[in-house]
Amino acid sequence: MERHTGRRTAIAAEVRAELARQRKTKKSLAEATGISPYTLTRRLAGEKPFLAEELQDIVVFLELPMQDFLDRVEAHA
Template identity: 45%
Template structure:
């Protein structure tokens, strides 16, 4: 049985996209004066989990991105847009 492994270039690209999404979320939260505690409540997760998403150390999953976009009142594409 073989296992699927993502190659280093694809992994780096995914990490760059995740960092970009986290930066967009942080920027929008700053514009709106929202806190990490409020983010945790909006996502229904612990402060630790919210902080790891906010800091970009763990990527947001699709459901979380939808929740964040609704909570911030911005289109999902704005948060996930890659220049």
């Protein structure tokens, strides 16, 4: 169970970090992906895991290849 929690936290941290690097807002991410602001806030806090479809939409929004994103997550998990 801890491994999943750590990965969930690492994914959330990487999404937050990339938003900051690109100076994009949570609001713009929510609008672009169709994730409700409430749900996005919980996912970014690591309270709930992102769904695979949501991650795909997020990397498209951030213009990142999925593998690059996952490599960053693994480097910090």
